[in-house]
Amino acid sequence: MSHVSSHSPHGQSPLRTVQVLGGGSAGSSAHVRSLASGLVARGVRVTVCAPGEADRTYDFTGVGAVHVPVPRSSDPASVAALRTACADADLVHAHGLHAAFRASLALSGRPVPFVVTWHSRAHAEGARGHLLRMLERRVAKAATVVLGTTSDLVDRARSRGARDARLAAVALPPRLPGDDDPDRPRSKARAEVGANDRPLLMAVGTLDRDRGHETLLDAARAWCGLDPVPLLVVAGEGPLRPVLQRRIEDEELPVRLVGRRDDVGELIAAADLALLPSSWEARSVLAQEALHARVPLVAAAAPGIPELVGDAAELVPYGDAEAFGEAVVRLLADPGRRKLLVERGARQTATWPTEDETVSQVLSVYDELTQPLPLS
Known part of the structure; x- marks a missing residue:
């Protein structure tokens, strides 16, 4: 036009x-x-x-x-x-x-x-x-x-x-030139964060109170008993980092904080599930990238999210670590449900501007x- x-x-x-x-x-x-x-x-x-x-x-x-x-x-x-x-x-x-x-x-x-x-x-x-x-x-x-x-x-x-x-x-904001390497295989992205032979869960966001990362650490206990134990990788930087890092070490949680990354799109695409625990998101980039990359999403049903993802994500109450953990464990065990969410995601992305x-x-x-x- x-x-x-x-x-x-x-x-x-x-x-x-x-x-x-x-x-x-x-x-x-x-x-x-x-x-x-x-x-x-x-x-x-x-x-x-x-x-x-x-x-x-x-x-x-x-x-x-x-x-x-x-x-x-x-x-x-x-x-x-x-x-x-x-x-x-x-x-x-x-x-x-x-x-x-x-x-x-x-x-x-x-x-x-x-x-x-x-x-x-x-x-x-x-x-x-x-x-x-x-x-x-x-x-x-x-x-x-x-x-x-x-x-x-x-x-x-x-x-x-x-x-x-x-x-x-x-x-969805376009990726900048040089942001991601399209030729890098999925397995290489997984290997770089230490998720070769285990499920990879990805979360992205500033490490502050409203992003819900503490809920994710609580939820991580739910999948500690799985074999192999899934690894949660959190990309982002912020004031809460020392607190989160101390908890990860003290409680021996299967979580890695990887700081700011230029390859976030690749890591999301390489993940088994994307996780979004925020209290509020306007057109969450993580949610959009996950659905575009055909990666199932578990998200807090906070304002801004249901409107964006429709029925193409597993939505749980905000701040409910138990519900979040159960949703992750359930999805990892149910390839049929993951496939359904991916198909709905493809339909949902087609409605976005x-x-x-x-x-x-x-x-x-x-x-x-x-x-x-x-x-x-």
């Missing part, structure tokens, strides 16, 4: 957009790279305001965007840099709460269409939770349109005062907000 003509009508200059990223999770950064690539291909001018390391990793300039290095802080220098970058923009699109807050400060008093994508939901208690709610309200009210990656986030934006909140089509559909939807929102009203 080509939109180029709509961005240069009657000799006007092309639509100028600024994409604003904060720290940017891997999902939102890859989404911005994919979006920038698709928009540039359709004749839109794209500037990406993001920290320097984000461009080194995601190569926004490589897909035809202009990169303006803006640190992730909300200090006056950072906001001033954003204000300068947005000075001649027809539309500004911020990704994530903190990036959106900075962009709203930079746009203060300027009538520029302002789109915000909420990719995930932040968690905080007490005073920090209060601050977070204030931030959400500020951003929701400042945005012309809020795009939420799940219906849960759309509802949240509306409850925070968004004038216009819509569900966003977001494709493609990169092209994602770009087209965003572009239709841009058109709606920037096209001059027809003269009556």
Whole structure:
């Protein structure tokens, strides 16, 4: 589908957009790279305001965007840099709460269409939770349109005062060049993490409280008695690592923390089961990669997950280690059920948006907000 003509009508200059990223999770950064690539291909001018390391990793300039290095802080220098970058923009699109807050400060008093994508939901208690709610309200009210990656986030934006909140089509973030080696055999990926002759269970995510890794360690006791004992490999880094590592050693659990990995896609594809214990996930990349790779998934039935996977995963109550452990043991013993989940997974992935559909939807929102009203 080509939109180029709509961005240069009657000799006007092309639509100028600024994409604003904060720290940017891997999902939102890859989404911005994919979006920038698709928009540039359709004749839109794209500037990406993001920290320097984000461009080194995601190569926004490589897909035809202009990169303006803006640190992730909300200090006056950072906001001033954003204000300068947005000075001649027809539309500004911020990704994530903190990036959106900075962009709203930079746009203060300027009538520029302002789109915000909420990719995930932040968690905080007490005073920090209060601050977070204030931030959400500020951003929701400042945005012309809020795009939420799940219906849960759309509802949240509306409850925070968004004038216009819509569900966003977001494709599985494309892997970066050099991320995985397609020629490396499955057995080699398994051997590298020590799962040659035993079932491999894969979990991926930041090692913090909301990701449910402690539930997984509790659940691991359920499969300690199997022969051979399955190995749970957890890819990711975070503040909880020392606590988890100590438990693994003290309780002699069949679990390995492998830190950040560039071959996560390969490890998921090489696994017997993928495990997702999080309390909340917006379009979980692990869930999407597992279903695409035809790997059965056991997941906590937390907000965002049932909507994404439908009946193509074994869903258990969030935080219920016993149910999680039983589901893993049951699936490992039941090849028929695993095959059924894989078949349902193939059907489910066919319903997910493609990169092209994602770009087209965003572009239709841009058109709606920037096209001059027809003269009556």
